[in-house]
Amino acid sequence: MVIRKLRIRLPLSLVVITLFTAIVASLHLMSSATQSSPQLGSMYSLLVLINSVGSILLLTLVVVNVYGLLRQLARRAAGSHLTARMAFLFVLLSLAPASIVFYYSMQFLKQSIDSWFDVRIDQAMEDALELGRAAIDERMRTMLHQTEQAAAKLQLAPIMEYPLRLTELRDELGEGEFTVFSRQGRIIAAGGSQLGFILPDLPDTGVLLRVKHGKSFIRLEPNPDGNLQIRAVVAIPSDDPLFLQAVFPVPLRISQLASTVEAAYVHYKELGFLRSSLKHTFILTLSLVLLLSLLAAIWVAFVSIRRIVAPVRRLAQGTRAVAEGRYGQRLVVRAKDELGFLVESFNTMTEKLAQASEEARMSRLEVERQRAYLETVLSNLSSGVLSFDKESRLLTANHAVDEILHVPAHDYLGLPLSRLKTDHPYLTETLERIERWLEKGTGNWEGEMSFVGPSGRRELYCHGTPLFNGNGDKLGAVVVFEDVTALILAQRQAAWSEVARRLAHEIKNPLTPIQLSAERLHHKLASRLDERDAEILDRSTRTIVHQVEALKAMVNAFAEYARSSTIQLRRVALAEIVEEVVALYPPQSGMSFEIDEEPSLPRISGDPLQLRQVLHNLIKNSQEALTPSTQGKMCFILRKTVDQGEAFVQLTVRDNGPGIPKEQADRIFEPYVTTKTKGTGLGLAIVKKIIEEHGGTIRVENGLRQGAGFIIRFPVPETDLGAGANGGNSGGKS
Template sequence: MRPTVLIVCAAISGILLFLLATASANTPLFARNYTLLIGLNGIIALVLAGLVFVQLRSLWLEYKARRFGSRLKLRLMAIFAAMAVVPGALVYAVSLQFAVKSIESWFNVRVDAALESGLQLGRATLDILLDQLATKADQMAIELELAPQVRSPLLNRLREQANVESATVFSPTGKIVATAETELGTLIPEQPTTAQLRQGRQTSGYRAAEGHGAEGLVLRVIVPIPSRRLIEPQLLQVTQQVPRSFAMHADSVETVHRDYQELSVARNGLKRIYTLTLTLTLLLALFAAVAVAFVLTRRLAAPLFILAEGTQAVAAGDFSPRQALPARDELGVLTQSFNQMTRQLQDARAQAEANRAAVERNRAYLESVLANLSAGVLAFSPDGHLRAANHGAMTILNDELQDYERLRVHDWNTHAAFRDALVAGFEGTEDDWNRQIEFSNPDGSTQTLLLHGTRLPESTGGGFVVVFDDITQLIAAQRNAAWAEVARRLAHEIKNPLTPIQLSAERLQFKLADRLDEEGRSMLERSTTTIVNQVEAMKNLVNAFRDYARLPTPVMAPVDLNALVRDVLALYDGSRVMIHAELAAETPPVMGDASQLRQVIHNLLQNAEDALSDSDSPEIWLLTRSDARRVDLILRDNGQGFPPEILSRAFEPYVTTKARGTGLGLAIVKKIIDEHDGEIRLANRETGGAEIRIRLRSAPQTESPAHG
């Protein structure tokens, strides 16, 4: 049970007791808040009863479940509850009887009769005084009837004779005719109301005691003045001040009588509220006893619980220390000794866990390194089953290698060249071996792999580790560099003698043309023309060599690819090939060298025209597509496509299917695209024809594009 609940309940109980005391001392306040106080007392009593019930039910469930310590808790709580209930019930009975008897003693029949008699006595005295004042008023009215005219001196004389404080004569309409006052400073007497005047015209007249005891009582009498004429009579008002002491005593008696009646009416309510308050006090004491019993039980049984939990934890393999108690008794010392023992066991286990964690970290680190290697790594068991493969291996082989661990490497159905190289290395006698293999993929591309295998020591379980890398691009780069060097040297060596050969042929024709006959002159012209044409062809070949070997570094700038394609297509308006342009709208500019990209488009269109030379209805499609980061330039035709043996080597120099081609066109295109940090792919369309897809990176949006 939380101490907060006890504090809240105690605060609410204190507030209710304070309200009860205030209400008992102030009857009107009690009368207004009687229902509220009853409701609040009932609610707090129910809350306390509910809390006690919850605690008892919890303890009973623990007892039924035979939880360790539940019997001790039940026994201690029963003792504390008995110690609280017996004295509490006795005090409750005595206090309840005392409160009820005290309340009854407040209300005595003689006190009630005395107050009632005092109140009647005051009322009778006022009635006698009113009768005397009415008699005086009647006598004054008779004498005023005999007077020929009512004057203030006459009225004042009659007032003095009657010994009254004031006398006033009113007309039938309520206007003052004459007045006489004891106090000369009063000019206008207090006028009666219309209802009082109406009652005064009656035979009995008007009589009443007005005012309050603290402010003073005034006796007022209004009687009609008899008249012999048949007109409405005038009215005479006579007032007399009641002695102040008498008025105060009468008011005090009336106030006490009223308060006594209110208190009498609230007598049963006071009994109920006192009864509920005492009941609340008893429940609070019982609840506190139960709470203290739970607290003390937990403290006394805590060492036993710690030992019980520690024993179960050690049996389950948990050697962590339990919570130690600062107690100096035997139970506290026992728990401390037990914790010392488990702490030693925990230290031993922690050391073992630290060693295991270090091994796991090293293994995870090794796995992370292998996973991020671009090279492929495969681990095999001694009998040739695949045990592990990193992501690089799957990427190079373009295979997820699923279910390969169930097969020996000898039984692989795919990657035949790779499999044969592994089998040959595993069956060899060398612990370390190297292989370089080249094979063709299903898409027609050629791939070259460099393998290095190692036999693992028998102390670690044996097996093999194979590390391999894809060196296709490296070999292609080496081949391109070699071809570039060859092209540079050939261009240098061949270009020098070409011009003298051409000039010599032209000089021979010029010198010998006039000295030969017609037949000889015709042969000379044909021969010199052949030499000049072949020299020109050699020059073109040398220029192609030079362009491939000395391609200038591109000057990168934003280029409007669509505009560049339109400019190039304008040069092919007279071509026999139908060229369709499908340029995507709002294509972003690309980063590139406009002149080199123009050369790329020219080369692709010329190659496509040459490939469609034998087609009856040649067509070329030039398309642009874009996404958030890249722009694609796609060229398609309806020709025969690339031969399978050429598709994988199309970008190599001097690889061509054209009889008069140099084989440098696609090689130059590939070199330009590589220097633009782009991609180029060749493929054959399923519907026939070839497709070349070039992907270039988009330019930043802040730069303005150019196209030529």
């Protein structure tokens, strides 16, 4: 243990001593460089070398520690996030004061070096240079204006008088030389002080092009004597463009002053460059010292944080083991300080947690058994069960809810009933009644409700019970509802059967005497009356006889509906029966048929005579619904289908008639409900009765754009599930 401590502390001590020495040396070198400028070059190199070596060493240590911390964070090692936060805090605490000191040191350094130079002289030099430039610019503008005025005067004079005019101009201005030349460079006239010695110096082609386009040219340039002169060139408008050049010498005194000011300004700027270099040297030195300090502080922070976090890391590892369920985790107590007390408390906690975990596990097993039992009971109930919380949100729903309401109730768990109403509008009225009770009800509630869903009209009997805890606070409610549609239909069918039986008994007996009496009256009185009265008698007795026949047909239909039929079941191919019935309706009947049969349909168990009656009634119902000008068309589609694990042969019947109104779709199979102007309204009721006696179902097909459609299903006996019975053609027409 002693050797390990020495290995940890010795490098830290050496680094601290080295860092302190480097900082003191840097400050000493900075002071020496400030007091003695000639020593700056040699001391600066030594300063950069010392600080660079120290910076590289500390930067390497910091990078190694940061890399190790990043690996711990990637592995989600215990204590890594705490180490990262503490390191960030240490760096922030070190960086903030160091940055403040660095900023004000930089300001002090700049102000100190700036105080070595007189800022007012710098401004005066710049002002003098600017003043000289302004004076020369003003003189150039004056000379250009005078040259333009001379060109204007020459424009009015003939070319022969140009030399005289130039001499007068020279005498008027008292200085300069003037030259008139053509575009080809031929000198037309000249005048000035130096004409007797050399030829005038003409401008280049670029200047001529510029002047030709109406722009005057003026420039300050040195003359052969080393002094300054001003050259101005302007155009003289004429048929053959001519140019006037004026060269004005700058006074010697002004030229000397301008050269002196410019030389002094350049020299002063060279001195100022040395000041900037000195600033940069001191800034670099101070920056290196700051970098050394920060890197050393960061490295020391990493070392110190590792020592502080090590016990916490072991405690975090133990806590993670407990979180994973390993309650037997025990930590070694290595110190009697606050962390040691925390470790002892952790060991006590894990012991108690292990005991509580075992008790919770036994309780959880018991709760799971009870929950599984409750779910089994609910899933096997034929009644729908819904439970809600106190905010009227759906909590649970059994499978019967899906079958009765035709909604995936489990998709709406945790959602309010308004969401269910939005997605399934046909349940709006039913769910609103449940909502009203959930909002106000504190007692039991029951009632009958109905809705028109995908499978037709459904009649429900509902019962609701609120739920309270031991303190009387409302927890929610439970709603149980039963589908009593079949019961109500059975009661209604029994009532209609009783009505039909009584009608057949009470009405059929008087019909024959009425008919015979009417015929006897016609026979006895027809020959005794005059022609007009005889015609009235004939029409009246014929009406009585026809209406009696209609009443007999209606009574016979009611009797047939009320009579309990005897079904003689056998294995039959439904497609063959359809083809046989369709063959009885030739094209002259006003109907055309299409049969779409799936190959290898299984047989069903049924009575062929009654199945034919079903088809005849459907065809007759379609014929009676057609208008006289409409060609009837019916389509029979036979398919095998599977619903909830049970196989069916499905017959879909569609026609091109006017269809079934929506308000009568849910009552179309009731007796004496019809949309036609003729007929008894018992055809579809008899069809439904026969199909249900065969164990099948019939419902109206929804979503048709034209005509009416019925979907009929007959169960397939288990012995016929694997065998096909039909060899008829698919898609045949007749």
